[in-house]
Amino acid sequence: MLKNSRLVGLLRIPGFLPLAGATLMLGVAMSFTAPYLSLFGVERAGMTPLRLGVFMTAIAASGVIASTAAGRWSDATGKHRPLLLASLCAATLGYLCLCIVRDYRLLLAVGIAFIGAGGCALSLVFSFSRAALPAADDAERTFASATLRTILSAAWVFGPAVGALVLAATGFYGLFLFAAASFAACGTIVWRMREPRLDEHATQHLMTRPTAGEVAQELAEEAIAPYEGQPLTQAEVQPAVKQRVHVSAPDVSQSDIMRAVVALTLIGLAANATMIVLPLYIVHGLQGTRIDVSIMLGLGAFMEIPMMLALGAKASRLNKLHWLAACAVVHALYFVSMSAAPGVHALIPMQILNAFVVAVTSCLGMTYVQDLMPESPGRATALFFNSARLGSILSGVLSGLLVQALGYRGTFLFCAVLALCALVLFAVPGEVYPQMAHAARRYVKARRARRE
Numbered sequence: 001m002l003k004n005s006r007l008v009g010l011l012r013i014p015g016f017l018p019l020a021g022a023t024l025m026l027g028v029a030m031s032f033t034a035p036y037l038s039l040f041g042v043e044r045a046g047m048t049p050l051r052l053g054v055f056m057t058a059i060a061a062s063g064v065i066a067s068t069a070a071g072r073w074s075d076a077t078g079k080h081r082p083l084l085l086a087s088l089c090a091a092t093l094g095y096l097c098l099c100i101v102r103d104y105r106l107l108l109a110v111g112i113a114f115i116g117a118g119g120c121a122l123s124l125v126f127s128f129s130r131a132a133l134p135a136a137d138d139a140e141r142t143f144a145s146a147t148l149r150t151i152l153s154a155a156w157v158f159g160p161a162v163g164a165l166v167l168a169a170t171g172f173y174g175l176f177l178f179a180a181a182s183f184a185a186c187g188t189i190v191w192r193m194r195e196p197r198l199d200e201h202a203t204q205h206l207m208t209r210p211t212a213g214e215v216a217q218e219l220a221e222e223a224i225a226p227y228e229g230q231p232l233t234q235a236e237v238q239p240a241v242k243q244r245v246h247v248s249a250p251d252v253s254q255s256d257i258m259r260a261v262v263a264l265t266l267i268g269l270a271a272n273a274t275m276i277v278l279p280l281y282i283v284h285g286l287q288g289t290r291i292d293v294s295i296m297l298g299l300g301a302f303m304e305i306p307m308m309l310a311l312g313a314k315a316s317r318l319n320k321l322h323w324l325a326a327c328a329v330v331h332a333l334y335f336v337s338m339s340a341a342p343g344v345h346a347l348i349p350m351q352i353l354n355a356f357v358v359a360v361t362s363c364l365g366m367t368y369v370q371d372l373m374p375e376s377p378g379r380a381t382a383l384f385f386n387s388a389r390l391g392s393i394l395s396g397v398l399s400g401l402l403v404q405a406l407g408y409r410g411t412f413l414f415c416a417v418l419a420l421c422a423l424v425l426f427a428v429p430g431e432v433y434p435q436m437a438h439a440a441r442r443y444v445k446a447r448r449a450r451r452e
Helices: 002-011 016-043 049-077 081-098 104-118 121-132 138-192 198-208 212-227 234-246 254-285 290-317 320-339 351-372 377-427 432-451
Strands: none
Touching (some): 016 049, 016 081, 016 121, 016 138, 016 254, 016 290, 049 104, 049 121, 049 377, 081 104, 081 121, 081 138, 121 138, 254 290, 254 320, 254 351, 254 377, 290 351, 320 351, 320 377, 351 377
């Protein structure tokens, strides 16, 4: 009942419904194009696996650069809508170009200049929602953002299936034309919305956020509460306040943080390689259809939603490190099962495993890194997202090289090895690594001595 009342409250926020529609159209456009872009490269543009990898990497790198520049500019100026409109226009032009361009060099230029630049629309739509929605407080604003993310995920439930039907009926020309129309529709909705002026935005946050003095006073009152009624000097109060502020800070080292970031990068690398290789594996490796591709991706997205909701509700009570280690195990099992699949239908139940991996890393990965860096939440969040972006950049060329050298099944086995490496980083304590390195050096020296 409470959840329903909160949803009704969101519907009463001016601008929420149009923004929800824009988010849905953005999700539809992305779910139409992402699963079939690799098929387009191989079947229509005649790309080799290596050239396809370079193409996908160029798009990912362009998206990272565009997102970073757009985020800095919007934070500095407080204006989000102009950049969001520019990115949606770039995506629209990019997919219109894909309707007619087939030359590889021109496709690279289109991918870098338009499709990659349009990729930053995903992050900009959420920053725009935070600025544009006149929420009553931070809790309502956070709930609105979570609802928009759920709408985006829901688009992936039916988007790939509809995309497969459009592709079967009209070919890649109709598919990319429909995607361009979806990006344009999203841009039209955003264009009709207004962005609040800087003074309005500042007023919202001043009304809903406590001042630094109020926070300090509250912490001081909580710290000295056990000593109420007893005279305390300033020298006695300060350590109590410091203890109250830092009591929850975990005792971690820089190596613990880097191990977590590297492990999440490996998981992201394997997951992004799957997004590129899976459609090709189904259609060319197992002689499946594009409808089969849509079923795999749609089923995975459908399973992710309840898992994310359940993990999000219990995140504060879960041991995140143990869950991330279990996630790495499930990821390795998923890739081994994919490589051993006898046919397309055997892949369908395996998407539950992939949905579990996506749900755990999305819900618990970022909060785990933030727990390791409690005094630097901004830097922790940036590290988490940069690990995912680095994985997407590396996956393009790596997947092309692996498919060309090892085939589809060998590529999935290599991804399983990456997942096991992530498991080691999550499960083995940091102090064990010097001992392992020392034991490895002794083993190498002993082998050399025996040979001599």
